[in-house]
Every structure is written in C-alpha cells, then in structure tokens.
Amino acid sequence: MRKAIMLLALAGIGVMLIYAVGEMPPMGDSGNPDKTHVAPRYLEHGEEEAGASNVVTAVILNYRGYDTMGEVAVIFCALCAVVAVLGREKTGLSRTHMDVSRVKASVVVRTTVRFLVPVIIFFAIYIILHGEETPGGGFQGGAIIGASIILFTLAFGLPESTRKIPLKSRVPLESFAVIAFLAAGFTGILFGANFLTYIMPGLSEHAAETIRQVMMMVIEIGIGFAGGIIFTSIMFAMIREDKYELQPDSS
C-alpha cells in the first residue's frame, strides 16, 4: 500500500517533469527568454563593468556576489554540521584502518605521492589565481587542494597528516572564505558605497581598479584555501569513525 502510493506519487512527478521539459523553450535557440534578458548584458559588458574577462567569474564574484557569499557559507555550514555531529579527529587515542594495516603503502606509492602533492598544490594555486581569465577559480582550486591533501593522507596516514596541518591552523582557515567575503563587503560600506561593491567611489580610476583587483584576488584565494581545508577537515573527521584499538606493535 505504502509502496503503491509512493510509486504513484513518483510517477506523477515524473510525468509532470517530462511534460515540462517537452514544453520548455527549444534548446539553444538564441531567441529564448533566458538568452535575451540579462544574459546579453553580462556577455557584452561583463569584462569592463565587473573587471574579469571570464564572464562566469564576473557573474559569480560581482553581479551575484551576494549569492556566492551564501554558497561559501553553505560549505562552511556543511563543515560545522560534520564537526558538530562527529566531532574533530582524535589522533593518538585511536588509529585508522590504514595505520594498523599490515600492508603499508609501498615505498613506490609514498615517493610518488611525495613528488606529486606539491605539483598538484601548485596547479591548484594556478587555477585559483587564473580564475579571472580562464575557466577555474576558488571553488575548483579548493577542490584540487583538498584532493591533494586527501591523497597525502591515504599514503601517509592520519597522524602524519594532522601533524603537518594541525587543528590550530585549520580552524581560522576554515572560516577564511566567509570572512574574506564579508571583509570585502564591509570595505564597500566603509568607502560609502553599497555592500560588496568593488569599485570605490571618490578614488582615481587607477586606484579603484587596483583595489578591485586586490579584493577579487583575496576572495578567490579565500575561497580556494578555505575550500581545500574544509574538505580536508571533513575527511579527517570521518576517518576517525573507522576506529581501531591501538595494538602493541608486534613487528
């Protein structure tokens, strides 16, 4: 009975969605409402108005920067949720499956990881800083940083990783993205413009342009590093769940 009702509801919603997709404006048609209202303005004036030749970055950081601030807060909120429910990692008391495993990561794996991680992080920094001109930016770079640290943890184990990036330095970095965004926002208010305005009134064109570049850079770097550290912290918190008693070393 319950299953039948559920299937019926799902089928109803499915039929409705398929019908809606059929009725939608034809895909890729240049006369569609979504391509004739605000999008042309973004494409034509995005670079000069918003100060980023990558229009996607111009929209995320400038036209709809307030939304992106919210998105950054969502990521921060996800981390707080994980930490509030699972707690932080507890090193020393327990060890993970990886740490007690008889089969350690081999020398080949460890050496490769040791060589790869700096290169990956370097690439991530490039992605973050070049986001204004090419596809990429803080979110993507942050994911790459997070992935590189996760790779390192898989090869070297949690105690080694948490020794390299201790909790004390992670906590401020995790909030850094939200704080950077808000700081940029409040700077706008201080200069007498609206919240999250990048071009300050009353300054020479050159100075205003420099301030805008610096602010965008700070926000991108904030999102990138905070994102990477948040991924890392979530992973650390989850590893702990795989709890193994500390056994006397028999080897």
Place this chain on the structure above:
Amino acid sequence: MSFSSHYSILLVAVPLAFAALCPIVGMWKRELCFPFSVAGAAAACFFIFSLWGKVISKGVVSYTPGGWKPPLGIQIRIDYVGLFMASIIGAVGLAVLVYSWRYVSRELDAEKIPYYYTLYMLLFASMLGFVVTGDIFNMFVFMEIFSISSYALVAITGQRRAVRAAFKYLLMGATSSVMVLLGIAFLYSTVGSLNMEDIAGRLAMGGYTSVASIALVLFLIGFAVKAALFPVHIWLPDAHSIAPSPISAVLSALVIKMGVLGILRIFFTVYTPGFAGIEGTWTALLQAIAWCAAISIVLASIMAIIQRDFKVMIAYSSIAHIGYILLGICMLTDKGLTGGLYNILAHALGKGCFFLVAGIIIYKHDLRRITSLRGLGRSMPVTAGAFAVASLSIVGLPPSAGFIAKWYILWGCLQKQHYVFMVMVLLGSLLSAIYCFRVVYYMFFVGSHSAEIDEGPATMIVPAASFAAATLFFGIFATLVLPSLSSAAQALLAG
C-alpha cells in the same frame, strides 16, 4: 549615503560574520562563544527594529549589494511581511539563544559547544537572509543554509535516535530543496530572470505558461515539505521532539514558518493573483493547500491528543498550527491573510514557550511523559504558569494572541463563506483545548510532587516566561501590530 541605509544588509551580514568567527573564538576561549553570539544576535535585532520606521513610511525598502540594478544583480527587498517575520526571528532567536546557554553546557560535549553556537548563528542569519531577499535564487541559497544547519542541530547530541530523526529530516528536506531548485530552473528558462518583481512582470507578458505552472507546482511541493503541511509532515514529529529543546523551539517557532513564507512569496509576489494563463493552476493549487491545511488541523490535533510524550504532543500541535496559518492565507481575503500572519506571531510565541517549558522540565527532572508532570505546578510555579498562559494562546482563548489570530482566520472563512473550514478550525481549537488543558490539569490539579519550590535557572525561566507574557501582550495590544499586518495583506493581495 548614511550608515542607516545599510541596515538591510547588515542584519544578515553581521550575524553571519559572528557565525564565521565563532569557531575561532571558541578555539581561544570556549566560554566566550556564548556572549559572543548573543552580541551578534543583539546587533541583528537592533538593525531589524530600526528598519520599522522606514518600512512604515515607504512601504518597501530596497537595497542592492554591489550596486547592480535589480534584474542584473541581487535585490534585498524588505516589505511588511518580510520585516514582520524578521522581527519575530530576531526576538525569538535572541531569547532562545540566551535560554540555550545553560541547557547546552550540560547536555553537549564541551568540544561541540562552539559548533552549536556557530550553527545557531548560521541558522539565525540565514533565516533573516531568507525573509528579506527579493531574488528567488538567493532565497534558495539561504534556504540551504538554514536547512543544513537545522539538520545538524537536530543530530548534535550524537545519540542514535537523534541521528535517525535528523536523517529522516535530511532526506525529506533535501528532496524538497531539489524541487525548489527545479522550479527555479524551469522558471528561469521561461523568463530569463531571477528577481521576483522582474519575473512577475515578465510572466505577465505571457508565453510558456504550461512550464511556468509546473514550476509553480514544484515550488509548492518544495515549500510544503519545509512547512510540514499534511501529507508531507511526517519528518516533523521525530525531528522536533528529539532535538535539544532550544532547537525544538526554534524549529517550531521559526524554521517551519520559512516554508510558509516561501509559499507566500511564490504565490503572491512571483506569480501574482489573477494572472492570465496560470490563473487556473494558481487557484486550484490554493484550493489544494486549503484542504490539506484543514485536514492538518484536525488530524494533527487528534494525533497530539493520543501522544504520551510531552514533546511529541507539542510537535504534533505545530503541524495543526501550520494548518491554521495556511488556511487563513488561502482564504485570499485581507482578514484571512491578516489572521494567518498574526498566527505566525502567536504560534511562534506560544509554541516557543511550550518547548522551552518542556526543556526546563527535562533539564531539572528529566521528565518526558505527560502523566509524570503531576504536581509540577507547585514545585515549579513559574514554569508551569508560563505553560498555562501559553496554552491559552495555542488553544485560542481571549485575551491571548492566538485568539486574535483565530478570530481573523474565522472571519476570513466567513467572508468567503467556507463553512466547512470554519467547522474544522473550531473543531481543531476544541481538540487543542483537550491536549493543552490535560497537561495543565496534571501540572496543577494532580499533586504528588513536594510543595517545595525548585525552579530552573533564571536564564531559562526568563525567556519562557517572557514568551508567555508576550502572548498576552499581543492579545491585549493587538492594535499595535494589526494595522501593519493588514497593509501587508493588502499589498500581497494587490500582487
């Protein structure tokens, strides 16, 4: 530009900043987290209440972060409804935050406490962001923040039951968020804009009405889950009863009202009443909400009566009250809408008080069964008294805020001559009298507890008692709020 013109953004940005800094403060000194977040919430309250003068004189206060004109950038648009909701969030949120200090310092592990306050401030800031925005995608972003933080706050004790309840809440909540997001996507494909007023203008130009009406259905499903309307209310009794009591109070008093506000915004600001092409769907859906709301009232009241657990009973009563609010709104008359909106206030205060009282009793005696509350009126006179006063409002007896709300809702039903709904509202009130006064009866008229006075801590008693006092205040001095609510209702009906 004066500093006061930025209040409309600061009321979101300042609590958000406090939330982001809270873990850092907690790393330095854990005890400072509480005063720190109280400062953030108090600052937000200051900004909210300072805006009333402007909204009364101008009707709508608009602000554009980044300075981009509305369809290009995001617009913050504070109208009567938005500021009314923001004021409730500010006041209730601050009081419950003060209340939670003693509660969480005993119930939670020390290392979780900074994250409790962080999540609480995120919840607080994002609800404020949700009610003041004039952009549907921005609304979705804030909806995600308050949803995720409330899932986490339900599960924060880490007990198995709590995690299970939170997971059920998460599954339903995530599905509803997807519905809202799909609705936004469909709507964007037909109008190419995300600003509410701009969408309303472009929808009026016609074209693709079938896609727009399906988007409306998706929005309704999504927000109905958030509001816990029958038949998608099933997550609420578990989540609201198992969460820590201050969180139950916030979830019941504020978070489910966000679903109601979402429905209001979509049905009255985005798809304005009496629109060509979508009118049929619009009316049919409102009829459906009205019937679901009426069924909610009766069914949830009956469910509340058969409960033995105090907090589960209060949780079921919340579903009934969401029914009253939505029923009043669906009458589409100024009286009905005013009653629905007034019940948001009355229920926030009354139900907030109920959960805070339940929290004090759990904190002091760890009692959850209704029959075990006997004699508490003698040993905890203020706590039990607050419950008795608040139950007047929940039942809807004069001279309480709940009476005014139900009076206007009935008036709205009468204007549209929906006699069936009137009967259901009255029946619901009768049933709520049974479940509320049963508890009052056990507290005051069945005695076994010692007569010695043994009250909870002052920081817990004062918020609960002030909520109870506020239900009486807003019942007697209803004329303080009613004029702005009827202008809100008229503005909504005018589209």
